[in-house]
Amino acid sequence: MMFNKVYGAWTWLGQQLLPLRCLLCGAPGADGLDLCAACHAGLPWNDAACPLCALPLPDGECTARCGACLRAPPRQHGAAATFLYAAPVDGLLRRFKFHHDLAAGRLLSTLMLQRVPAFVDGPLLPVPLHRQRLRARGYDQALELARPLARTLDLPVWQGMQRTRLTAPQSDLDAEARRRNLRDAFAVTRPAPARSILVDDVMTTGATLDAAVRALHRGGSTHVRLWVCARVP
Ligand SMILES: [Zn+2]
Ligand SMILES: [Zn+2]
Incomplete structure (x- = not known):
């Protein structure tokens, strides 16, 4: 002691x-x-982006949302990515996620605090890892990012969601297979907050986050927004 x-x-x-x-x-x-x-x-700051899916908007364009979101609005009410998934942030994220470099994670969350989205006003929900993957890695990268954000912004971290299925690595799958892979991948174990902000390290197609938003809606949430460190353009 x-x-x-x-x-x-x-x-x-x-x-x-x-x-x-x-x-x-x-x-x-x-x-x-x-x-x-x-x-x-x-x-690679991602400062000019669609407010619904965080995809970068073409140079000089001032539309409120991207074409894809105009045609088919996503489930979430908003999304922001601090960075584009590009050098050198991609390397820092890989060091953080796959090589136990927690200092890289601390640096990334500090940088996320340099661009706090205006919608961040409720509990932060780190996208949970499956228990088995957490055991293998030893830490949950979304939680490691969310904790210092919550501490600095004086917001609670809500952890009432679980990853119920160990899904295959998304990068090996095409879009339709990703959706199938993620069906019922998350479950909410207690009433979800009405408004919340999902936090994750990387948003690729958005399929994983979409599955998490769906689970939160089933659990009673009405407004879910996404705050990720980097967006794959
Ligand atoms: Zn969009
Ligand atoms: Zn340097």
Whole structure:
């Protein structure tokens, strides 16, 4: 017990004293980040995007939503992706998700806080991992992103949703197979908040998030919005 306290204090002290280092190039960090000013300037921000699906809009276009969302509005009431899934964010996300690089995850959530979407005003819901995958990885990347966001924004994290099916990796499947793969992949275990914000690391086709939104609607939600770190264009 005592050892844990001392060790915890020591780790905390180490974090305060260690100089910030850019996780991308090793140069000194800037503005309190593990990222240097030059690498920060090269980040692929996704600032001009469709407010419903977060896909980037063509240059100079000022339409309220993209053509696809005009033709068939998605289930969610809004979506924002801080970045496009492009270098160097894609590499940071892979380090975070597949190589236990939790410092990369902390940096990404800090960067997400530099572009907080206006709709973020309710509980944050990290998209859950299946228990078996959580055991294999040791941490849940959506929860690791959501926790510091919730702490900074003073919002609750709601974890009443479970991944009930261990789905095949989505990247191996075409669009129709993705939808089949995700049928009933999520279940809500207690009444879902009316308004909530789903948080995830990457939005690819949106099929996984759509399945989560559907489960939340079944659980009583009326307004679900998505906040992801990166959108695959
Ligand atoms: Zn750098
Ligand atoms: Zn759209």
